[in-house]
Amino acid sequence: MIPFLIYVAIFVVAFFVVTKIAQRSAISDYGSLKTVTFGDESAVTPNRAASVISILTIFLLWGMFTGSSLLPRFLHAPGPFEGTGTFEYTAQAGNEIDTATVTVVVHPIDTPTDAPDVAEGDGWAKDDSVAIGMWRSGLLRVDRNDELGRGDGAEIIEINGQKVQPGDTVDVDFGTVTISDKGTPNIQPAKGWQMEPIWLPSPEAVVQRIGEIASEGFRGSTLWEHLGYSLFRVVVGFFFGALVGIPLGYAMGLSNWFRGWFDPIVEFMRPVPPLALIPLVIIWAGIGETGKIILLFLAALWIMAIAARSGVSGVKISKVHAAYSLGASKAQIMRHVIVPNSLPEIFTGARVAMGVCWGTVVAAELVAAEQGAGMMIMVASKFQNTDIVIMGIILIGIIGFGIDMLMRWAERILVPWKGKG
């Protein structure tokens, strides 16, 4: 809730600040001189300052609530208690009342610490000590070293001078102490607002983990091998999907018989999510490369077939007529009119297919794989290696984005006439 409120606050404040600054240095290009902008979609362009602030905000919040060392300390959300704290308990056995001190050492989880030795103190209730990891809590049988224990009818009646009964919670200077139903104090050092690394590691921990896995590898393969395997599967699956799908789409766009024959199959297979095919593919082809490539082949096939088909049907008949009356043969019309005219559609289809394939390969690797980006995050999640999971998600995102950018770039270079017909 608090991170969300901070996020909204940054959004609003940045909006006002940036618009104020932008007004001062206003440029008067054609777009900025438009008076009607609300409802004119073409007048809406992404505000680059907003994009930058948006990304920085995500990292800022991430850093704030994980106590990132990349941020100055005053920006950190309150962290969990670390150090030594004490509280006193007062126990009563019959008519005998005595007070003792409990020393609590709260330590980072990855540096195990023993409970400190403390002097017993006077009276029949002896002083205790306990070591508790940050974000954890601990039950402490304080009567265990006392001369009069639970068996003797001793029970805790006060914590830090405050009267308590089983079930009550008392605030102490380092957190809270709750008396359990059986009368044992449950010590809960303050957790603060920061996330525990096993739930959300700090940005630098993720970066460090990327470095570690890149140099040491994960589960017998290097990071590049994992990502490379995923990419390799996508490229090979997509390649075969396009190799079969594009001619199939052309045939469907050019021949009644092909259209009639394959229409039911294509129209049925198109809405089937490729993920639904994973179990069947595993049954038939196992969890190896063949299975993955068959799955991605199937994911790309229908998309490419439909793209090629609509590419053919998008050819203006006047172009075909013009080519015929210029003396072109059927083969020449195919080569010089239909193929170039359908390329923009095929590229759009290829972009979609690559995106779907990338999503499908990760999902398939989540289910079962020896290597791959999906396998990496799946295995890591089983061991609560959240940093590896987050690292994997980020890398998968970057690669997916990169694929899309690459396809767009190729489209611009190879089919500059897109949308110009």
Place this chain on the structure above:
Amino acid sequence: MSGLSIQNLSMRFDLPGGGHVQALQDVSLDLKAGELLSVLGPSGCGKTTLLNIVAGFLAPTDGKMILNGHEINGPDAERGMVFQQGALFEWMSVRENVGFGPSMKGMPKTNKAEIVDHLLDVVGLQDFKEKAVYELSGGMQQRVALARCLANDPDVILMDEPLGALDALTREKMQSLVLKLWKETGKTIILITHSVEEALLLGERLLVMAPRPGRIHKEYRLPFAEMGVGQDLREVKKHPEFGERREEILGMIWDMEEEIMGRSEASA
């Protein structure tokens, strides 16, 4: 046997919901080589159907066409077509578009380049040779279409409202260009248009067609095309006979439109 002979052409097609349309009925026409024919008529009179049949994109239900002694069946390079718009190949440069016909025939590169260069000079697009066609204005694109058609050296040029999408000024320039090309190349040209003025200017012979069923209503022989070759077209339009003919034909087409409206209102 040179020239185009259209004999008793009829075109009738069935509608999906039953019934049929008589797009053309018994259309006959003889065109000598080098004649310039413009075809005019209200929408639905079958003029585009007629052109598509002559081009070979449609097969008539009755009748036949003879061009230079052989029967027409199917499209062929001997009959070039210029479309209203959007028939250029946008993945090719201006040069490649104009050279498309010769390329398809497998003409040697040097010959082809010569033809393309010459035609680009004729239509005044030499400077735009390597541009993509979508970078050109509408008028320039139609000039490319004309050049592309001429590059193939067809016997007959069929024009389906080639100037219909252009603005008035560009249109007038293009009309002069069409006349110039007609005179220089001596091609047989059939031009379909919606504009009475254009039909008068660009027709040695002018065919007025009537709808339902599509048929030839009246034929004129006109002097204006010949006059327009060396002259400003605005001067031609000032000719007293031009105004007379224009009024006459406009009245004729107006009556046809009225009749169609009346008929459809009666049936409604």
